[in-house]
Amino acid sequence: MTEHLAVDVAIIGGGTAACAAAVALREAGLTVAVLEKRRCGAGASGVNFGGVRQQGRHLAELPLARRARALWDDLNQLLGEDVEFEASGHIKLARSEADMAELERYAESAREHGLALTLLGANAVRDELPWVGPKMHGASLSPTDGQANPRMVGPAYARLARQRGVEVREYAPVRHAVSTGAGFEIEADGVTVKSCWLVNAAGAGAGVIASWFGERAPVSPLMPNMLVTEPLPYVVSRSIGVCGGDVYLRQILRGNVILGGGHGWGDVELGLARPRVEESLGCMARAVDIVPALAGAQVIRTWSGMDGQMPDHIPVIGFSSTTPRLVHAFGFSGHGFQLGPVIGLIIAELIDEGKTVSPIAPFGPQRFANWTDEPVAAYGGVQH
Amino acid sequence: MTDTAVVVVGAGPAGLRAAEALTRGGVRPILIDEAERPGGQVYRQPPPGAARSPRTLYGFEAGKAVAVHAIPARLGDAIDYRPNTLVWNVFEKHLYTVGPSGHDRLDFNRLVIASGAMDRVLPFPGWTMPGVFTLGGAQIALKAQGVSIGRRVAFIGAGPLLPLVVYQYAKAGAEIAAVLDVTPFSAKLSNASGLLAQTGTLAKGLWYIARNAIAGLLICSDVRAIGVEGEDRVRSLWWRDAADTEHRVACDAVGASFGLRSETQLADLAGCAFAYDDVARQWIPQRDAASRSSMPGVYLAGDGAGIGGADVAELQGERAALAVLEDLGAPIDTARIAALDRKLARQARFRNALERAYPYPAHLLDDVADAEIICRCEGITAGTLRAAATERDAQEMNRLKAFTRIGMGRCQGRVCGPAAAEILARTLGEDIAAVGRLRGNPPVKPIPVGGLP
Numbered sequence: 001m002t003e004h005l006a007v008d009v010a011i012i013g014g015g016t017a018a019c020a021a022a023v024a025l026r027e028a029g030l031t032v033a034v035l036e037k038r039r040c041g042a043g044a045s046g047v048n049f050g051g052v053r054q055q056g057r058h059l060a061e062l063p064l065a066r067r068a069r070a071l072w073d074d075l076n077q078l079l080g081e082d083v084e085f086e087a088s089g090h091i092k093l094a095r096s097e098a099d100m101a102e103l104e105r106y107a108e109s110a111r112e113h114g115l116a117l118t119l120l121g122a123n124a125v126r127d128e129l130p131w132v133g134p135k136m137h138g139a140s141l142s143p144t145d146g147q148a149n150p151r152m153v154g155p156a157y158a159r160l161a162r163q164r165g166v167e168v169r170e171y172a173p174v175r176h177a178v179s180t181g182a183g184f185e186i187e188a189d190g191v192t193v194k195s196c197w198l199v200n201a202a203g204a205g206a207g208v209i210a211s212w213f214g215e216r217a218p219v220s221p222l223m224p225n226m227l228v229t230e231p232l233p234y235v236v237s238r239s240i241g242v243c244g245g246d247v248y249l250r251q252i253l254r255g256n257v258i259l260g261g262g263h264g265w266g267d268v269e270l271g272l273a274r275p276r277v278e279e280s281l282g283c284m285a286r287a288v289d290i291v292p293a294l295a296g297a298q299v300i301r302t303w304s305g306m307d308g309q310m311p312d313h314i315p316v317i318g319f320s321s322t323t324p325r326l327v328h329a330f331g332f333s334g335h336g337f338q339l340g341p342v343i344g345l346i347i348a349e350l351i352d353e354g355k356t357v358s359p360i361a362p363f364g365p366q367r368f369a370n371w372t373d374e375p376v377a378a379y380g381g382v383q384h
Numbered sequence: 385m386t387d388t389a390v391v392v393v394g395a396g397p398a399g400l401r402a403a404e405a406l407t408r409g410g411v412r413p414i415l416i417d418e419a420e421r422p423g424g425q426v427y428r429q430p431p432p433g434a435a436r437s438p439r440t441l442y443g444f445e446a447g448k449a450v451a452v453h454a455i456p457a458r459l460g461d462a463i464d465y466r467p468n469t470l471v472w473n474v475f476e477k478h479l480y481t482v483g484p485s486g487h488d489r490l491d492f493n494r495l496v497i498a499s500g501a502m503d504r505v506l507p508f509p510g511w512t513m514p515g516v517f518t519l520g521g522a523q524i525a526l527k528a529q530g531v532s533i534g535r536r537v538a539f540i541g542a543g544p545l546l547p548l549v550v551y552q553y554a555k556a557g558a559e560i561a562a563v564l565d566v567t568p569f570s571a572k573l574s575n576a577s578g579l580l581a582q583t584g585t586l587a588k589g590l591w592y593i594a595r596n597a598i599a600g601l602l603i604c605s606d607v608r609a610i611g612v613e614g615e616d617r618v619r620s621l622w623w624r625d626a627a628d629t630e631h632r633v634a635c636d637a638v639g640a641s642f643g644l645r646s647e648t649q650l651a652d653l654a655g656c657a658f659a660y661d662d663v664a665r666q667w668i669p670q671r672d673a674a675s676r677s678s679m680p681g682v683y684l685a686g687d688g689a690g691i692g693g694a695d696v697a698e699l700q701g702e703r704a705a706l707a708v709l710e711d712l713g714a715p716i717d718t719a720r721i722a723a724l725d726r727k728l729a730r731q732a733r734f735r736n737a738l739e740r741a742y743p744y745p746a747h748l749l750d751d752v753a754d755a756e757i758i759c760r761c762e763g764i765t766a767g768t769l770r771a772a773a774t775e776r777d778a779q780e781m782n783r784l785k786a787f788t789r790i791g792m793g794r795c796q797g798r799v800c801g802p803a804a805a806e807i808l809a810r811t812l813g814e815d816i817a818a819v820g821r822l823r824g825n826p827p828v829k830p831i832p833v834g835g836l837p
Binding site: 295300 | 473475478480487489762776777783786787789792793794796825826827830831832833834
């Protein structure tokens with residue numbers, strides 16, 4: 001039997017940004033439905049590395065990441081759940097002189113956005129991070145960055161949304177949506193929704209939804225390639241990335257070291273993703289270069305998942321260029337976890353106030369209006 | 385690697401017979417096994433230099449064990465035998481292994497998975513205390529290392545392994561404090577006709593049971609509840625019988641398990657279809673009568689795809705090999721296939737009756753205390769699982785894992801998964817099949833950090 005809902009805002013997708021938007025929209029007094037094809041927070045929101053990082057981001061993303069970072073301090077309180085956020089600091093390592101020059105340039109630009117980074121020379125790396133291997137030329141430290149548990153954040157937002165009266169429907173993949181002029185009609189498995197506004201926050205599936213409204217959105221699937229070791233003595237005190245982005249790692253309070261790098265295998269139709277062994281073994285070897293203590297540790301688990309990636313590796317955020325009252329927020333290209341809470345606020349501001357305080361001009365969908373190529377392959381550009 | 389590579393994973397009775405039959409069909413299979421010596425768990429061999437007579441180690445089954453052990457040496461160069469090697473992932477037509485020379489990749493055209501089984505572990509008060517072993521673990525300590533798990537040992541079981549291990553321990557000179565069967569004796573009587581399908585096997589089982597009784601062992605069936613007590617290690621065992629009377633014996637070790645569960649991770653990673661088996665109370669990869677899985681080119685033999693025991697495993701291994709040969713277009717012995725199929729059908733009737741004679745002891749999970757640890761790798765209690773189900777809407781096993789870490793440790797849910805599913809289903813008031821199963825992720829067992837050669 002099909003359920004029929006009528007709401008102010010319908011949101012396709014049940015990730016962190018979608019559910020955070022739903023919470024904020026309820027706060028503004030609007031009625032909201034969230035349509036999630038599987039389980040809320042179990043897609044890209046739930047299977048990523050768990051980096052809460054400003055450093056290293058595209059400069060256009062920095063203002064959003066700065067605003068998001070302030071939200072993370074109070075997230076446990078908002079969500080009523082420990083999401084294991086730790087401001088452990090984020091280190092980006094230079095494995096060559098060219099890398100170090102890149103870090104120096106970035107630190108200067110970041111300062112203009114109010115993000116203070118500390119540059120460490122090779123000797124300072126040895127002094128401050130004695131557990132880091134000898135091949136490093138230096139590093140950049142972002143003391144306010146850190147890590148959190150991605151398995152907790154998205155589902156906790158979904159629970160909060162439910163508590164606030166959002167109609168959350170899981171296992172409700174959207175089959176079609178149309179603009180009727182006055183609003184939208186959305187057909188999902190088991191439920192139809194009529195709404196004044198529509199939010200497309202469907203991750204890897206967002207390109208198809210955009211196409212229903214004549215909007216080009218060359219989204220390609222992006223599968224992270226993640227591994228986790230058995231619990232080890234505390235060694236890795238900071239979340240670690242490298243210039244080039246081919247490996248990243250962090251140690252959680254439980255003692256396990258989580259490491260990632262490269263891209264997994266995925267099938268959008270089946271909704272399946274798997275790590276690729278060759279990539280996993282390569283990233284293990286690079287991880288040992290960074291943290292020699294990992295040699296001989298046991299890897300007990302690996303995983304992957306599916307995000308959406310744009311050709312320019314930055315997301316699409318903002319009003320549709322074809323359809324009134326359609327708002328997009330997708331294509332976070334492997335680094336949306338930290339941004340999720342603030343993307344929710346931005347979506348709600350766009351709908352409730354018609355504008356947002358955050359500078360989202362670089363993320364407009366119209367930048368792909370004349371895009372004719374296929375979505376790009378998933379390689380390159382993702383850094384932690 | 386040629387594109388006709390045939391790989392057999394597991395050198396227990398199923399894998400060894402599969403490899404042997406493949407050689408008869410002109411194929412030189414690669415036989416990969418985790419252990420140093422062939423035999424699997426059931427015919428596990430002591431390490432070199434610790435040899436004892438097969439009769440001592442394997443009792444009635446000594447002849448079969450010796451025959452199975454001899455296969456790799458007898459076949460010599462006709463097979464490519466790779467012991468001490470773990471297959472930790474299957475992806476498309478690739479196997480990923482770690483062995484004496486480190487990580488490696490192996491491409492296959494046909495894959496026979498003979499991954500065997502392990503003890504099914506269920507939690508009870510004290511189950512994580514030092515001195516508590518699984519029945520299989522207790523048996524391996526005796527078979528492989530020649531040591532007893534304790535001086536005064538109590539055994540708890542829910543399957544035909546129980547009388548056998550008790551017999552072996554008594555014969556080895558251990559003092560048996562108690563033997564507790566958590567299944568009802570009436571189930572054995574009501575399935576007697578099915579058990580008669582294999583009179584030889586039944587007779588051996590009865591012989592073990594009778595010998596144990598003659599030896600004056602304290603044997604109790606239909607046990608309703610159990611618990612181990614002690615501080616730093618096992619000191620005593622208590623139980624409640626069918627009349628709800630409580631008993632207690634002193635002991636310094638306990639062997640306890642509750643039937644067997646198939647080791648299904650490789651079949652899962654290979655993409656084989658699974659179905660819930662209500663009698664085995666486990667998700668089992670599906671195979672047809674010829675041992676073909678749902679995945680073209682992947683075959684399932686032995687206890688890894690439903691428990692049949694060692695004799696069935698030998699037959700299934702050979703049957704799987706004949707299916708491989710048939711699918712490769714090699715000439716096959718149709719009379720042999722017909723004979724195997726007849727034997728397997730007869731064994732299936734016996735096995736079905738045996739499963740019913742030792743029904744799954746679901747009652748042990750009805751009153752698990754909130755404080756009881758279910759996942760010992762991660763220290764997750766029953767109360768944490770229940771809270772995730774009721775307060776955080778964990779409706780199925782993977783969601784439960786995401787919220788609580790159950791199954792995220794070294795065992796990857798091989799030990800804790802069955803009990804966690806039972807607790808989740810009870811908490812939600814759902815059928816056990818409705819809560820699903822943990823999604824298979826590599827590695828199937830821990831692997832060292834390292835790279836391909």
